Amino acid sequence: MEIAVIYATMSGNTEAIADCIVEGLHRKNYSADIMEIPDIYTMEQVKNYDLVYLGLYTWGEGDFPEECLDMVDGLQGERWDGKHFALFGSGDRSYEHFCGALDRLKEILINRGAIVVAEPLRIEMAPDKEEEEEIFEYVKETLKGAKISNKV
Numbered sequence: 698m699e700i701a702v703i704y705a706t707m708s709g710n711t712e713a714i715a716d717c718i719v720e721g722l723h724r725k726n727y728s729a730d731i732m733e734i735p736d737i738y739t740m741e742q743v744k745n746y747d748l749v750y751l752g753l754y755t756w757g758e759g760d761f762p763e764e765c766l767d768m769v770d771g772l773q774g775e776r777w778d779g780k781h782f783a784l785f786g787s788g789d790r791s792y793e794h795f796c797g798a799l800d801r802l803k804e805i806l807i808n809r810g811a812i813v814v815a816e817p818l819r820i821e822m823a824p825d826k827e828e829e830e831e832i833f834e835y836v837k838e839t840l841k842g843a844k845i846s847n848k849v
């Protein structure tokens with residue numbers, strides 16, 4: 698089973714969540730390819746995976762980060778029927794739309810036929826110890842959601 702963890706980060710918080718997701722996957726004996734946006738150039742790279750963890754921080758007023766716009770366009774331009782996605786990101790509760798980019802991303806993916814396997818995981822800034830546990834639980838929930846029964 699092929700799993701990718703793809704993320705965008707400006708100050709490292711979303712990257713810390715991505716690293717924790719990879720660790721959570723290892724604990725369940727799954728491996729994953731981890732990639733930072735904008736190093737993903739084609740949707741073909743995304744299509745190769747059975748489960749894609751996609752992480753973004755939120756910018757502006759609930760907006761996508763600038764470096765994600767090409768990828769969002771790419772996602773919008775394809776059908777993702779039956780493909781499993783799990784969304785995560787960092788934000789700041791002092792903004793009106795906490796992790797708002799994740800709501801927008803979820804809507805786009807669902808409209809294009811994707812299965813978003815759990816509610817997006819929203820972390821305030823960088824994960825603390827308690828939130829790391831939350832991330833490990835999220836990994837378990839999303840693996841179940843994706844109905845992955847075979848180990849990599």
Ligand SMILES: Cc1cc2nc3c(=O)[nH]c(=O)nc-3n(C[C@H](O)[C@H](O)[C@H](O)COP(=O)(O)O)c2cc1C
Pocket residue numbers: 705706707708709710711712754755756757758759760787788789790792793794795796797821822823
């Ligand atoms: C100009 C600006 C706009 C932001 N807008 C939002 C927002 O609308 N919603 C939110 O939850 N966080 C917002 N944030 C907070 C970032 O998403 C937050 O700092 C996040 O942890 C950054 O993640 P990163 O370390 O992965 O880059 C904003 C930050 C800046 C500097």
